[in-house]
Amino acid sequence: MSLTILNAVVAVVAAIAFAAANAAYLVWAERRGAGRIQRRPGPNVNGPLGLLQPPCDGIKLMTKQLMIPGGADKALFMVAPVLAMAPAIMSFVTIPFSETIVAHSMNVGVLMIFAFASLGGMSILLAGWGSRNKYGVMASVRAVSQNISYEVPMLITVITIVMMAGTMNLKELVAAQAGGIWNWNLIPSLSSPLMPVSFLIFFICSLAETNRAPFDLGEAESELVAGFHTEYGSMGFGLFFMGEYANIVIGASLITILFLGGWDCPLGLFPGVWWFLLKIYMLIFSFIWIRWTFPRTTIYGLLNLSWKILIPISLFNLLLTAGLLKVF
Amino acid sequence: MGAYFSEIFLGLKSLAIGLGITFKEFFKPVVTVPYPYKTLKMSDRYRGHIELIENEDGKPKCVACGMCQRACPSGCISLASKSVEYEVEVKGEMKTKKKKVLTKYDLNFTTCSLCGQCVESCGFGAITFSKDYNLASFRKEDFHFDLLNRLKERNA
Numbered sequence: 001m002s003l004t005i006l007n008a009v010v011a012v013v014a015a016i017a018f019a020a021a022n023a024a025y026l027v028w029a030e031r032r033g034a035g036r037i038q039r040r041p042g043p044n045v046n047g048p049l050g051l052l053q054p055p056c057d058g059i060k061l062m063t064k065q066l067m068i069p070g071g072a073d074k075a076l077f078m079v080a081p082v083l084a085m086a087p088a089i090m091s092f093v094t095i096p097f098s099e100t101i102v103a104h105s106m107n108v109g110v111l112m113i114f115a116f117a118s119l120g121g122m123s124i125l126l127a128g129w130g131s132r133n134k135y136g137v138m139a140s141v142r143a144v145s146q147n148i149s150y151e152v153p154m155l156i157t158v159i160t161i162v163m164m165a166g167t168m169n170l171k172e173l174v175a176a177q178a179g180g181i182w183n184w185n186l187i188p189s190l191s192s193p194l195m196p197v198s199f200l201i202f203f204i205c206s207l208a209e210t211n212r213a214p215f216d217l218g219e220a221e222s223e224l225v226a227g228f229h230t231e232y233g234s235m236g237f238g239l240f241f242m243g244e245y246a247n248i249v250i251g252a253s254l255i256t257i258l259f260l261g262g263w264d265c266p267l268g269l270f271p272g273v274w275w276f277l278l279k280i281y282m283l284i285f286s287f288i289w290i291r292w293t294f295p296r297t298t299i300y301g302l303l304n305l306s307w308k309i310l311i312p313i314s315l316f317n318l319l320l321t322a323g324l325l326k327v328f
Numbered sequence: 329m330g331a332y333f334s335e336i337f338l339g340l341k342s343l344a345i346g347l348g349i350t351f352k353e354f355f356k357p358v359v360t361v362p363y364p365y366k367t368l369k370m371s372d373r374y375r376g377h378i379e380l381i382e383n384e385d386g387k388p389k390c391v392a393c394g395m396c397q398r399a400c401p402s403g404c405i406s407l408a409s410k411s412v413e414y415e416v417e418v419k420g421e422m423k424t425k426k427k428k429v430l431t432k433y434d435l436n437f438t439t440c441s442l443c444g445q446c447v448e449s450c451g452f453g454a455i456t457f458s459k460d461y462n463l464a465s466f467r468k469e470d471f472h473f474d475l476l477n478r479l480k481e482r483n484a
Contacts, residue, residue, distance in 0.1 A: 036355075040360040
């Protein structure tokens with residue numbers, strides 16, 4: 001019994017450490033990447049290549065005073081940043097990094113991750129509402145409508161995959177794709193000829209779910225000051241940021257697990273955690289790349305994309321795959 | 329229906345083109361000049377505050393005629409001179425002549441509007457625009473330039 005508790009504690013600590021380290025250094029990677037794309041160096045003063053920038057930022061955020069604006073709903077205001085971070089950490093618990101490195105492999109792993117991912121929208125709503133700021137409220141209304149409309153095509157796509165593999169366990173989902181790139185879900189097979197399209201839909205949806213550019217309407221700086229975290233400073237803001245980057249890692253992990261064969265090597269050799277990490281960091285690079293390429297969409301363009309394009313196509317894909325699974 | 333799909337494909341294509349452009353930019357060298365550590369050379373047409381030009385002997389070319397002082401709309405130039413006698417050989421015999429020598433040339437940069445009237449009015453080509461631009465200071469006195477002194481320091 002005590003060993004199980006120890007196991008759980010170690011898993012949670014490792015998950016938090018992984019999420020925090022990623023959040024810190026993804027900010028650095030993001031700024032360096034943005035710099036390269038815009039042909040400037042990015043942060044390069046603190047330490048070699050600016051690698052000491054994240055600890056400096058962290059210390060700055062932690063030593064600042066936590067201000068609560070007058071008239072704000074104190075309870076909601078304080079809960080919201082925690083609610084942004086906690087689900088992200090929870091989702092790490094069930095993500096398998098390799099055959100053996102998984103904190104707790106669950107039969108309903110996919111479902112659990114999506115349940116917690118939905119909580120992220122809640123934290124944005126509470127933050128905007130609780131801080132009693134018109135920009136915050138506007139931003140949170142936008143972000144929530146966006147989160148809801150992009151969850152639908154995302155889940156439909158996941159249903160397609162779950163249907164093919166016949167399991168919701170993330171480990172078994174990866175095991176079903178083992179043995180090389182031709183077994184991955186990304187590659188179209190007889191029973192699912194539209195898989196690359198599904199991948200694209202899932203990729204777009206995970207961008208939208210993490211509230212990142214070009215879908216960053218929740219914190220549209222040019223229109224809404226800083227969106228839902230306008231009133232947050234200090235570590236409240238820090239938690240939102242960590243939550244955002246942890247969500248990016250989770251999104252990349254999910255894409256890897258569902259479409260890119262998890263820890264499987266493209267050629268079927270030496271499967272292991274390094275392949276998983278390589279894949280998620282390549283995906284994260286593409287997130288950064290996309291963020292610094294495209295301008296922000298309008299709210300109508302964003303919702304139209306989901307309801308008029310992504311949902312019909314993913315529904316069609318679901319029906320097609322269901323039919324073809326019966327045939328083959 | 330055809331328009332619907334062609335719109336999607338065209339949209340995706342344009343997105344891919346955009347990504348291609350930023351991907352190429354990613355691997356190009358950085359063009360930013362890290363300013364305090366490295367600076368750019370100012371162009372020839374850069375108009376900073378004024379500076380005296382020296383002649384071959386390292387003395388100012390200025391003959392202290394005072395045209396610049398009069399041309400300045402803000403009255404920020406003040407100069408002083410003294411008469412100096414000197415001997416010149418003219419047709420085999422020595423003659424004493426007088427000339428004005430600059431003893432003070434102050435520029436009050438706090439009121440200067442960088443219009444360049446002084447440079448234009450100078451008939452002897454004795455003043456020019458400096459290329460200095462790191463001039464920020466908290467003290468007013470730092471903007472009272474002693475141009476004679478600056479020339480001396482430049483030569484030193």
